[in-house]
Amino acid sequence: MDWQRARQDTPGCKTVLHFNNAGAALMPQPVLDAVVGHLQLEAQIGGYEAAAQQVEAVERVYDAVATLLGCQRQEVALIENATRAWDMGFYSIPFQKGDRILTGVSEYGSNFIAFLQVARKTGATIEVIPNDEFGQISIPKLRQAIEHRIRHLAERLRDQLSDIDGVKVQDLGQKKCGIVSFTVAGKEPSEIKQLLSEKKINLSVSSAQGTRLDMDARGLASVLRASVHYYNTEAEVERFSTTLASLV
Template identity: 35%
Template sequence: MCMDIEMLRRDTPGCANRVHLNNAGAALTSRQTLSAVTSHLELEAAIGGYEAAAAAADKIEHTYDALARLVGAGRDEIAVVENATRAWDMVFYSLSFQPGDRILTAGAEYVSNAVAYLQTARRHGVSVEVVPDDESGQLDVEALRDMMDERVKLISVTHVPTQGGLVNPAADIGKVAAEFGVTYLLDACQSVGQMPIDVAEIGCDLLTSTGRKYLRGPRGTGFLYCSRTMLDRMEPPFLDLHAATWTGPDTYTVREDARRFENWETYYAGKIGLGVAVDTALDLGLDAIEGRVTRLADTLRSRLRELPGVEVHDRGRRQCGLVTFTVEGHDPRRIADQLRADAVNVSVAVADHARWDFVPRGLETAVRASVHYYNTDEELDRLFEVLPRATTGR
């Protein structure tokens, strides 16, 4: 599909104010998504929250259909929750572990996931093991296969790490998980919305993501996919009247679909807005989105590598819209602050969030610039115009 970038930018109010290269943090929302959220909030204010939810029932339910279509799942396999971390925690802490069980993960794993693994290791005597990278920097699939045995209970991997443009080989990992009959959890927080995702093709049993990043949805929204084959094996770590039914004085039954991972009180305006944002991504086409995002990111990396003292730190055979770099002799935090003062939004990746990845590479911090389809080559020009000021203070 040929995107009308100028129209998309007109429909994105933030594009008029600054160069937004922090899409891996939170992308700019469209007017349509903004209107969907504010319209529902106005309806709540006008007629009441419960009444507004009842009036908007079709819009709320549509979000499940849109998300199911987005990742190739059934609507009964989708739950909408507060954020990606809540989604990931709900499925991870629903799994049962025994002393001696093994969790296999990747070096480029996200901090919150790593902390959860370590907590589980401390509580249950589980072994947490990092699969080596291959020569490109992605998870080594053959090394993963060599590490498999009957004690491996979970393969849990971040698809696109927060600290760089690497795209881990999710489908190849899924083949190993299927070969050994091991549960496979994929953190797709940074990949959903910037590339096609099909849970059947990937072979994951569980997948989690957020609304605010490449889907361009509202903050405070996230979702999870739980395959039907896993549902009967997983009881959430906590339940409420939405997730379960109180059937007798001392009995309850958990609901049959993935909404067992939700709770009763939810951000209805955000949920509706998330559905609108997903519709936009589907209408544009994920292949087209990935093509444009990848081209812009490749251009950015190429131009950065031409600058003296600049080192680009992205790894992997396949790379995406996240670009990390350092400038010799300059603090990435200060660079990011100065760029922001010049109306260019970037972020900073830190070793505290990537200890199994950054520390072995001798990295403490790096500037992270993350592009989306509404960004332009002219905006990249603006970054390179102000970057010298960010490194000289002038």
């Protein structure tokens, strides 16, 4: 990066010591020229007409940004400011009751207002992750919060599977993870997997080759394996269990 050239391209560097860049940085000359030039064009021929005349130039911005970020142009959205861009992204998430919004102690005020509004409207909950001893968000606490949701969903799935006749949950141990292993009496795991796949429900089959000592000792040739993640919902757990019950 040529810092000297960057300063030369930024007229304000000659007139002010600008330490308010997080709010709004000084415009470099090419940006200033483009903005002022377009305003002058609008004044001369009209706003809609100026926009029509500059379509190709505006479209090139998407290609340039995509090249800079290493993505596709269709993945780029240009928004008037960061707050508005964040709002559009956040409000596009289809929150529902049971969802959790994880945030930090230093969350921006307007973002937190959005959290409160969505929580009140949908029944989602807000959980503030505490800081660590250095005053930054605690990664271990964040990890625990994510793991808590996964374990909760997995336990709910185990409970519902245990209530289905012919289904046996095969998980062992006192502290269980987000992987739920089970078998269905009189049915091959591969058969159940296929039937669920036809209902657009995904899971996998684990064979004894993966954990030979454990599964041989328990007389298991293969088991069905359902693994939940942070984006899964209680409604999906219910759908999974209800669908499986209809197939066994």
